[in-house]
Amino acid sequence: MKQAKNILEVRNIHKDFSGLQVLTGVDFTVAENEKHAVIGPNGAGKTTLFNIITGNYKPSSGKIIFKETDVTGKPPHILTRMNMSRSFQITNVFPEMSVFENVRAGVRSRQGLRYNFLKRPERVAGINQKTEDILEQVGLTDVMSEPVSALSYGRQRALEIGITLSTEPELILLDEPTAGMTREETAEAIRMINEVTTGRTLIIIEHDMDVVFSLADTISVLHYGTILASDKPDEIRNDQKVKDAYLGEE
Amino acid sequence: MDKKQYTNFGIWGIFILLMGFVVPVFFPAYRVILVTEAIIFSLFAISYNLLLGYAGLLSFGHAMFFGTGAYVTAIALGHIEGLPILGAVFIAILATTATGFIIGSLLLRHKGSYFALLTLAFNALFYVIATKWHSITGGDDGLSVTRPDLSLGFTTLNMSDITTFYYFTLIIVGLAILFCWYFTKTAMGRTVLLIRENEERMKFLGYNTNISRLYLFTFTGALAGFAGSFYALFFQFTSITAISIDMGTAALLMAFIGGTGTFIGPILGAFVYIFLQDFLSDFTDRWPLIMGLIFILMVLYIPGGLSGLFLSIKERLSGRRAATGQTETEGQNR
Ligand SMILES: Nc1ncnc2c1ncn2[C@@H]1O[C@H](COP(=O)(O)OP(=O)(O)OP(=O)(O)O)[C@@H](O)[C@H]1O
Ligand SMILES: [Mg+2]
Numbered sequence: 124m125k126q127a128k129n130i131l132e133v134r135n136i137h138k139d140f141s142g143l144q145v146l147t148g149v150d151f152t153v154a155e156n157e158k159h160a161v162i163g164p165n166g167a168g169k170t171t172l173f174n175i176i177t178g179n180y181k182p183s184s185g186k187i188i189f190k191e192t193d194v195t196g197k198p199p200h201i202l203t204r205m206n207m208s209r210s211f212q213i214t215n216v217f218p219e220m221s222v223f224e225n226v227r228a229g230v231r232s233r234q235g236l237r238y239n240f241l242k243r244p245e246r247v248a249g250i251n252q253k254t255e256d257i258l259e260q261v262g263l264t265d266v267m268s269e270p271v272s273a274l275s276y277g278r279q280r281a282l283e284i285g286i287t288l289s290t291e292p293e294l295i296l297l298d299e300p301t302a303g304m305t306r307e308e309t310a311e312a313i314r315m316i317n318e319v320t321t322g323r324t325l326i327i328i329e330h331d332m333d334v335v336f337s338l339a340d341t342i343s344v345l346h347y348g349t350i351l352a353s354d355k356p357d358e359i360r361n362d363q364k365v366k367d368a369y370l371g372e373e
Numbered sequence: 374m375d376k377k378q379y380t381n382f383g384i385w386g387i388f389i390l391l392m393g394f395v396v397p398v399f400f401p402a403y404r405v406i407l408v409t410e411a412i413i414f415s416l417f418a419i420s421y422n423l424l425l426g427y428a429g430l431l432s433f434g435h436a437m438f439f440g441t442g443a444y445v446t447a448i449a450l451g452h453i454e455g456l457p458i459l460g461a462v463f464i465a466i467l468a469t470t471a472t473g474f475i476i477g478s479l480l481l482r483h484k485g486s487y488f489a490l491l492t493l494a495f496n497a498l499f500y501v502i503a504t505k506w507h508s509i510t511g512g513d514d515g516l517s518v519t520r521p522d523l524s525l526g527f528t529t530l531n532m533s534d535i536t537t538f539y540y541f542t543l544i545i546v547g548l549a550i551l552f553c554w555y556f557t558k559t560a561m562g563r564t565v566l567l568i569r570e571n572e573e574r575m576k577f578l579g580y581n582t583n584i585s586r587l588y589l590f591t592f593t594g595a596l597a598g599f600a601g602s603f604y605a606l607f608f609q610f611t612s613i614t615a616i617s618i619d620m621g622t623a624a625l626l627m628a629f630i631g632g633t634g635t636f637i638g639p640i641l642g643a644f645v646y647i648f649l650q651d652f653l654s655d656f657t658d659r660w661p662l663i664m665g666l667i668f669i670l671m672v673l674y675i676p677g678g679l680s681g682l683f684l685s686i687k688e689r690l691s692g693r694r695a696a697t698g699q700t701e702t703e704g705q706n707r
Contacts, residue, residue: 177577203579217570228567231560232579238588239560290578 129188130155130294130324131176136185138171145171147348149185153294153341159326160335163345164369169328170212172345173296176326177209178202189294203232208292210283212299212328216271223267225282227254229289254289260319261285277308281315288319295320297327301334313338336360344369385637386551393543397536409539411647413603416546418627418639419553420596425625426633427557428589429569430484434492435624437476437499438469438594440616442601445469447516447611448509458521458532458606462545465602466595473594477587496618503616515612518605532606542603549599554636556592565589597624626668632678641679 131153138146145168153159161169174180176187178199187195194202208229217225230253231237231244244250258264261281266274271282284300300316301309313334316327329335335342336356343353344365351369352362359365393412397405417439424430442465449464450456456464480491503510510516520532523541530537556562568575568582575582605611614620623646624639631642646664653660675682 198581199576200579200581203577209577211574215571215574217567217574219570220567224563224567228563228575229578236560237564237580238585240556240588240592242560243558244560244563286574286578 128155129153130157130190131326132186132188133172133176134186134188136172136175136187137183138168138175138180139183145348146175146182149345149348149350151343151350151353153324153326156322156324158320158338158340159324160339160342161326161328161345162330162332162335162342162369167345168348169345170298173209173298173326173328177207177296203290203292206291206293207296208287208290208294209296210287210298210300212302214276214279214283216279216282216286218272219270221268222258222263222271222274222282223254225271226257226285226289227251229286230254230257233290257285257288260288261315277304280304280308280312284312284316284319292323294324294326297325299328299330301329301331309334386554390547393547394540397539402535405535405539407647407651409535409542409607411644412542412546413600413607414623414627414643414647415640416549416553416603417597417600418624418631418643419550419636420593420600421621421624422628422633422639423553423556423565423589423593423596425628426635426638427562427569428565428586430586430590431489432492433489433618433621433625434476434494434496434499435593435597436616436618436620437492437496438473438597439601439604439620439624440499440503440611440613441472442466442469442598443605443611443615444503444510444516445598446602446605447518450518450521451516456521458523458541459545461521461606462599462602465598469598469601470591470595472598473591474587477590477594480590481583481587493618496616496621500613500616500618503613510613511611513613515610518609518611520606520609538607542607546600546603549596550640553596557636561585561588626664628678629668630671630678632680632682634677635680635684638678638680645679 129152133149133151136146136149137144149168149172161172163169171180175182178194178197178201181196185195186193189202189205189207192205194205217228227244227250231247231250234247234250236242236244236247236250255264255267258267261284263278263281263285266278271279274282280300280303284297287295287297297316301312304312309331316325317338327335327338329338339356341353342356342359344351344359346368352359352365354362393408396408400408417435420438421432421435424432424435445465445468446461449461453460476495479495480488483491504512506512520538522532523530530541532538532541564575564580564585568580568585572582601615604615627642627646628639629642630645631640632638649667650660650664653663657663671678677685
């Protein structure tokens with residue numbers, strides 16, 4: 124058995140929103156290059172967990188260890204620079220800007236071109252090329268000069284992933300990337316996600332069990348604020364607790 | 374698309390510049406003086422609009438930088454023997470850069486109405502200091518400024534000549550305006566726009582949005598100080614008017630009249646404001662009232678300002694209605 128290094132450790136995370144206890148001791152680890160799915164019913168706290176891992180929220184208690192560094196409470200821009208990146212359940216893009224500029228924002232940030240008063244991004248070697256490569260990967264080359272608001276919902280979801288990839292992350296967190304997509308769009312999106320995350324670590328929140336079981340190496344089940352089980356797909360499928368609480372419903 | 378915008382601005386830029394150069398040929402001295410003033414206020418209004426139109430930050434305190442620039446110029450010229458004219462401008466820019474950085478650090482975490490109120494409070498503080506610190510600022514009496522002549526080595530330009538000072542202003546302030554335009558194309562210029570549009574996502578792309586706001590605030594402070602310095606040289610006098618909240622409001626009015634959604638808007642606004650003020654004050658002392666009314670009408674009926682109005686007329690004429698989903702006025706700053 125391979126003993127890969129852990130890229131992420133979530134240790135005993137608690138989170139309450141002024142009294143409302145959403146997470147009550149979440150523990151799990153993610154190994155390097157793993158495809159890790161987080162499943163759980165609506166309102167289980169999956170997005171809240173992402174918000175804590177990525178520094179958007181501070182946990183009430185507990186620790187987040189990323190690449191062997193304690194990053195608990197570190198702000199999102201620092202974690203992004205440490206090569207963590209996330210997408211959003213509700214499309215979170217720059218609607219008035221061109222598709223190209225949306226992706227370029229992350230590409231140039233990775234190259235340290237954030238606040239430069241003298242350089243124009245299009246004149247810096249490699250930025251345009253890298254941006255075009257990412258647009259190609261997510262299939263948006265034909266609309267790259269369109270404003271985002273002119274795109275269909277499905278393509279805006281593809282852009283959501285494109286922006287997430289733009290900072291060249293090692294750890295990618297995708298929050299229901301296929302939410303609201305048709306069957307065909309979902310299949311295409313999953314194929315694309317598989318492709319763009321090879322050689323990287325992925326944590327994905329997903330409701331579609333077919334997708335989860337075909338994509339993931341490890342599945343964590345979040346239920347009432349704790350991890351009910353975190354294991355290989357086959358083990359999860361046969362886990363009595365998980366069946367009773369979640370999968371059994373099907 | 375980008376290319377087309379460049380050439381568009383290029384043609385307009387050259388046209389405006391040519392117009393600028395022939396003004397003293399065709400117009401009487403009185404008009405030349407007004408145009409000089411309008412150029413100076415164009416820079417002030419542009420610096421204000423980089424905050425309002427580009428970053429979406431409403432400030433009521435922009436006069437603290439304009440005024441500081443004016444006072445520092447007056448004080449520097451009054452105290453340093455033989456200081457060249459551009460030396461005084463340079464000192465004013467340094468001083469307002471420092472001021473912008475310090476005030477900006479205190480405002481860093483605030484946005485929206487808190488930001489607006491805090492800028493108002495700081496401006497009030499600066500105003501009180503200017504009024505009370507009589508030994509330095511001259512208090513209510515103000516300070517008079519003597520324009521030093523500009524020595525070019527082979528010749529010396531007489532700055533008390535209206536036309537000479539006009540060209541001096543056109544070139545130096547014009548260069549500053551040109552740099553502002555270039556700035557909107559730079560990495561930082563784009564960052565400012567992207568943060569206005571979606572600050573949360575920018576954080577997740579590795580941008581420290583507070584630092585970005587601080588840099589922008591400092592930059593616009595320095596530009597306002599630049600304009601303020603020329604204001605002092607222009608009037609050959611600095612008074613508490615320069616640092617009053619009214620002066621900040623004037624920049625707001627100019628930006629709004631011209632349109633906050635375009636780069637050129639505040640220039641248009643500054644010219645309209647200066648010429649209208651001159652025109653109205655011939656008839657009545659109550660011209661601020663009329664300006665106020667115009668402002669209210671503009672906000673209510675032409676929120677995109679004059680430049681927004683021109684743009685939408687142009688789009689309607691060319692039949693290229695905002696089919697791409699872009700709004701006509703808001704967000705044209707791209
Ligand atoms: N910022 C917040 N303030 C207060 N309550 C919140 C906040 N964010 C989330 N919650 C609450 O926490 C609970 C978990 O929400 P969360 O969005 O994490 O669930 P989820 O597992 O992502 O659900 P879904 O599958 O519907 O996306 C919900 O009851 C929600 O109302
Ligand atoms: Mg969710």
